[in-house]
Amino acid sequence: xxxxxxxxxxxxAGVRVxxxxxxxxxxxxxFENTNDAAAFRYxxxxxxxxxxxxxxxxxxxxxxxxxEGDTLLFxxxxxxxxxxxxxxxxxGDVMGVRGPLGKSYPLAxxxxxxxxxxxxxxxxxxxxxxxxxxxxxxxxxxxxxxTFIYGARAPGMLLYKDELxxxxxxxxxxxxxxxxxxxxxxxxxVGFVPTVxxxxxxxxxxxxxxxxxxxxxxxxxxxxxxxxxxxxxQILLSLENRMKCGxxxxxxxNVGPYMVCKDGPVFTKxxxxxxxxxx
Amino acid sequence: xxxxxKILGKDVFEDFFRxxxxxxxxxxxxxxxxxIVWGPIGGAADVxxxxxxxxxxxxxxxxxQSECLMRFKxxxxxxxxxxxxxxxxATQRVLxNIRPCDAAAFRLxxxxxxxxxxxxxxxxxxxxxxxxxxxxxxxxxxPECFCTATGCGPFHEEGLDILLxxxxxxxxxxxxxxxxxxxxxxxxxxxxxxxxxxxDVAAAAAALVQRPAGFEPKKLAGRDVLDIYNLPLWxxxxxxxxxxxxxxxxCPTCHCFDIQDEVKGEAGRRVRNWDTCMQRLFxxxxxxxxxxxxKRDRVRQRFMHKFTYIPMRRDGELGCVGCGxxxxxxxxxxxxxxxxxxxxxxxxxxxx
Amino acid sequence: xxxxxxxIREIAKRLLQEGKVDVVIGYARGASPMREQPFFAxxxxxxxxxxxxxxxxxxxAKFLVQAAGAGERAGVVAQGCxxxxxxxxxxxxxxxxxKVVVIxxxxxxxxxxxxxxxxxxxxxxxxxxSVAEEGEELVxxxxxxxxxxxxxxxxxxxxxxxxHRNPVLADEMAAEPTAATGGGDIDTVAxxxxxxxxxxxxxxxxxxFTDCIRCYACRxxxxxxxxxxxxxxxxxxxxxxxTQDVTDVASFHLMRAFxxxxxxxxxxxxxxxxxxxxxxxxxxxxxxxxxxxxxxYEAGMGLDAIPPMTTxxxxxxxxxxxxxxxQ
Numbered sequence: 001x002x003x004x005x006x007x008x009x010x011x012x013a014g015v016r017v018x019x020x021x022x023x024x025x026x027x028x029x030x031f032e033n034t035n036d037a038a039a040f041r042y043x044x045x046x047x048x049x050x051x052x053x054x055x056x057x058x059x060x061x062x063x064x065x066x067x068e069g070d071t072l073l074f075x076x077x078x079x080x081x082x083x084x085x086x087x088x089x090x091x092g093d094v095m096g097v098r099g100p101l102g103k104s105y106p107l108a109x110x111x112x113x114x115x116x117x118x119x120x121x122x123x124x125x126x127x128x129x130x131x132x133x134x135x136x137x138x139x140x141x142x143x144x145x146x147t148f149i150y151g152a153r154a155p156g157m158l159l160y161k162d163e164l165x166x167x168x169x170x171x172x173x174x175x176x177x178x179x180x181x182x183x184x185x186x187x188x189x190v191g192f193v194p195t196v197x198x199x200x201x202x203x204x205x206x207x208x209x210x211x212x213x214x215x216x217x218x219x220x221x222x223x224x225x226x227x228x229x230x231x232x233x234q235i236l237l238s239l240e241n242r243m244k245c246g247x248x249x250x251x252x253x254n255v256g257p258y259m260v261c262k263d264g265p266v267f268t269k270x271x272x273x274x275x276x277x278x279x
Numbered sequence: 280x281x282x283x284x285k286i287l288g289k290d291v292f293e294d295f296f297r298x299x300x301x302x303x304x305x306x307x308x309x310x311x312x313x314x315i316v317w318g319p320i321g322g323a324a325d326v327x328x329x330x331x332x333x334x335x336x337x338x339x340x341x342x343x344q345s346e347c348l349m350r351f352k353x354x355x356x357x358x359x360x361x362x363x364x365x366x367x368x369a370t371q372r373v374l375x376n377i378r379p380c381d382a383a384a385f386r387l388x389x390x391x392x393x394x395x396x397x398x399x400x401x402x403x404x405x406x407x408x409x410x411x412x413x414x415x416x417x418x419x420x421x422p423e424c425f426c427t428a429t430g431c432g433p434f435h436e437e438g439l440d441i442l443l444x445x446x447x448x449x450x451x452x453x454x455x456x457x458x459x460x461x462x463x464x465x466x467x468x469x470x471x472x473x474x475x476x477x478x479d480v481a482a483a484a485a486a487l488v489q490r491p492a493g494f495e496p497k498k499l500a501g502r503d504v505l506d507i508y509n510l511p512l513w514x515x516x517x518x519x520x521x522x523x524x525x526x527x528x529x530c531p532t533c534h535c536f537d538i539q540d541e542v543k544g545e546a547g548r549r550v551r552n553w554d555t556c557m558q559r560l561f562x563x564x565x566x567x568x569x570x571x572x573x574k575r576d577r578v579r580q581r582f583m584h585k586f587t588y589i590p591m592r593r594d595g596e597l598g599c600v601g602c603g604x605x606x607x608x609x610x611x612x613x614x615x616x617x618x619x620x621x622x623x624x625x626x627x628x629x630x631x
Numbered sequence: 632x633x634x635x636x637x638x639i640r641e642i643a644k645r646l647l648q649e650g651k652v653d654v655v656i657g658y659a660r661g662a663s664p665m666r667e668q669p670f671f672a673x674x675x676x677x678x679x680x681x682x683x684x685x686x687x688x689x690x691x692a693k694f695l696v697q698a699a700g701a702g703e704r705a706g707v708v709a710q711g712c713x714x715x716x717x718x719x720x721x722x723x724x725x726x727x728x729x730k731v732v733v734i735x736x737x738x739x740x741x742x743x744x745x746x747x748x749x750x751x752x753x754x755x756x757x758x759x760x761s762v763a764e765e766g767e768e769l770v771x772x773x774x775x776x777x778x779x780x781x782x783x784x785x786x787x788x789x790x791x792x793x794x795h796r797n798p799v800l801a802d803e804m805a806a807e808p809t810a811a812t813g814g815g816d817i818d819t820v821a822x823x824x825x826x827x828x829x830x831x832x833x834x835x836x837x838x839x840f841t842d843c844i845r846c847y848a849c850r851x852x853x854x855x856x857x858x859x860x861x862x863x864x865x866x867x868x869x870x871x872x873x874t875q876d877v878t879d880v881a882s883f884h885l886m887r888a889f890x891x892x893x894x895x896x897x898x899x900x901x902x903x904x905x906x907x908x909x910x911x912x913x914x915x916x917x918x919x920x921x922x923x924x925x926x927x928y929e930a931g932m933g934l935d936a937i938p939p940m941t942t943x944x945x946x947x948x949x950x951x952x953x954x955x956x957x958q
Binding site: 094 | 351357359362391537563564566580588592
Binding site: 312313314331334335344345419421422423487515518519521522523524525528529537539541550552553555558560606607608610611612613614616617 | 669903
């Protein structure tokens with residue numbers, strides 16, 4: 001029987017500093033055991049608990065897409081005990097991963113539709129997973145238009161710059177990359193995500209939107225979508241809560257009748273409208 | 280498979296006890312100064328059928344207050360920091376004279392700790408499988424008990440392997456599961472008078488349980504979550520709460536926990552400890568944002584979780600078994616029955 | 632007791648009617664036997680629910696910081712110990728003097744419900760269902776029995792040795808002052824374990840706290856514990872483990888006791904709150920005894936007093952600060 005608290009041992013294969021303030025680092029992790037790799041079947045939108053023995057665990061969205069092979073990608077912000085230790089770790093170091101956890105973005109159910117992705121700041125991580133998955137040749141043809149709107153505070157705070165460059169070059173993706181403030185060397189858009197969304201004016205017809213970002217971004221983007229005619233059940237949001245077990249037992253992420261880690265973290269806005277705002 | 284009820288004279292209880300204790304550790308309520316606690320029982324003579332329910336629930340037998348989940352060597356490099364799960368329970372156990380409310384509570388917790396194959400909590404499951412529950416129906420319900428109002432009752436059978444009814448000089452024995460059946464197979468069958476008497480005792484006990492006026496949680500069913508969430512009664516109701524966590528710790532259906540790593544020299548372990556939604560830090564983010572930052576939010580959470588959220592997920596089954604411990608031990612004597620009464624009253628007022 | 636209850640109701644009603652306070656913090660009839668519950672009366676009508684009895688085992692001063700935070704002027708029903716906590720909170724600047732109206736209650740001691748229960752043979756299946764006070768008698772009723780016990784024999788430990796039964800600060804009084812002390816010798820009783828050799832003291836601590844479940848009811852019932860984040864909850868760094876490891880349990884209680892040094896009024900709310908019946912006061916009563924002998928100081932006796940743990944006097948018996956170490 002599977003012990004759901006026991007992490008799979010993984011090894012850090014690569015580390016990359018993503019942001020100019022060095023607070024966000026990406027980690028490529030490979031499974032020590034091929035059986036574990038085979039068992040870790042995940043979909044975009046899910047997360048995992050990263051475990052460092054002696055320090056603890058943290059719930060982090062999976063940034064890689066399952067189409068990219070067995071190596072997992074996580075991008076982690078340095079804020080506490082575990083993340084500080086992680087930021088000291090190097091390729092070759094061993095740690096643990098538990099998962100995959102949570103519900104994924106309902107991409108299969110959205111086949112045939114247009115997909116609009118709106119990402120703010122660090123929350124773009126699982127949306128990278130969604131984008132890579134959608135743009136994979138096996139999947140791209142099953143969807144209509146794909147719009148990708150992503151904003152960060154400054155150019156140096158954008159994640160996944162290589163992927164962004166590649167996506168902008170494609171003609172089957174509408175990319176709107178923006179930064180809050182102008183900076184040297186940046187020739188792209190300047191403006192907050194809600195404003196850019198208004199300009200891009202993605203149509204709600206036969207579409208779903210995946211929206212991830214800090215509360216303030218969500219707060220100001222929602223009215224834009226309302227004005228464009230988006231219905232609450234077309235908008236998917238990924239919640240952030242304090243989590244511990246990640247498997248719906250310890251109660252920490254309980255919001256209304258749901259455990260965010262198990263029944264979410266992806267919810268439609270329609271579902272959230274009936275929930276207490278305890279996230 | 281489950282055969283007739285049996286009868287067990289108290290003068291021959293020792294034989295039955297020996298059978299129970301054969302290869303198993305037996306625990307039962309024992310009286311200490313000022314409190315009744317669960318303790319190991321060495322011999323039949325130590326079993327006291329007249330005790331009331333224990334102060335703390337026997338939740339600890341399945342969900343210890345502190346439990347080591349896994350160990351690791353706290354060293355860098357190869358071999359270090361590899362997690363090894365804690366070993367399963369070494370012995371079989373019996374909880375003798377557990378009350379029906381507590382047994383029902385653990386069935387509710389089964390549905391939380393064991394939700395699907397991928398996430399079944401093996402630590403819980405192991406202990407549950409290795410523990411036989413021999414229940415004792417409550418002839419003298421506690422003053423704070425309100426089990427009959429929550430779908431439970433002093434002779435409720437859910438979750439028990441055997442249910443005993445104390446008839447004075449003998450025990451009426453009802454097997455309720457395969458392993459319960461195996462334990463009582465050799466006992467003499469109960470006669471019709473025994474059956475009838477046991478039924479009377481049970482009915483009399485149920486009648487003694489106080490039905491709190493206005494306590495009708497069914498009235499909360501089907502309501503929009505936000506209707507109950509936004510009731511104006513919450514701020515005043517939460518004024519006197521200390522947010523200590525006593526209620527959650529004495530409650531047999533509370534299951535929240537925290538997981539932490541501890542190291543000492545080269546030894547390390549990952550432990551889980553009981554935690555409580557009553558504390559401010561339970562939901563606080565590293566950023567400082569706290570979805571339940573006000574005391575009112577946390578107090579509301581407890582009552583809505585037990586009486587709204589769990590019923591929504593469990594077809595109306597309440598998250599409370601009416602044992603009354605929270606009423607008894609709350610340092611400010613906040614009464615759950617009164618809270619639910621007011622929730623019902625307020626919710627009805629909305630529709631008017 | 633009834634007279635006190637009536638007077639409290641009368642005073643509270645008047646204060647609320649006259650708009651002198653936004654809320655009166657006192658006690659109302661409890662839901663369990665031998666328990667009254669803290670109650671916030673916000674209207675003259677609600678003041679009718681206030682009561683007073685031998686079962687007011689919390690500490691109303693606990694709620695003053697909350698009321699202050701909400702910007703409310705609070706009336707507080709307080710006997711000797713609680714009134715000393717009110718003084719303490721004012722001295723520690725958690726509450727403003729002009730935002731508090733103290734309804735003083737000369738106290739006759741509170742009953743320890745566990746002592747009552749111990750007198751009723753629970754092994755005979757008897758649980759206390761109600762307790763009524765008739766003068767100095769407690770009429771204890773349960774299913775099929777009624778027993779009369781002497782109230783004075785069943786008081787809480789701290790009430791036996793109470794040194795200040797009359798309020799030390801009061802804007803209104805609910806009764807005439809009563810005998811100042813509970814009669815017991817507080818210094819003798821304070822710390823029976825201090826005569827033990829060191830190894831046995833540790834065994835005594837372990838035994839005292841062996842049942843602790845880390846619920847923190849003791850801390851949360853205590854008016855002294857108003858820190859936004861208690862030391863036991865700190866995460867960066869984390870000072871104590873959260874398990875029932877004896878080191879961590881003992882450390883929590885020892886450190887909390889020291890945080891109460893020179894501030895504790897021996898109100899007993901901690902012991903009354905503990906669901907496990909732990910004798911939490913074994914540490915604080917010793918510490919306060921030391922404070923009395925070292926500094927001739929009792930907490931909460933005057934608004935101008937300066938608690939000894941917050942200041943240094945030139946004639947302090949420890950001269951290490953002046954001389955850089957007495958070697």
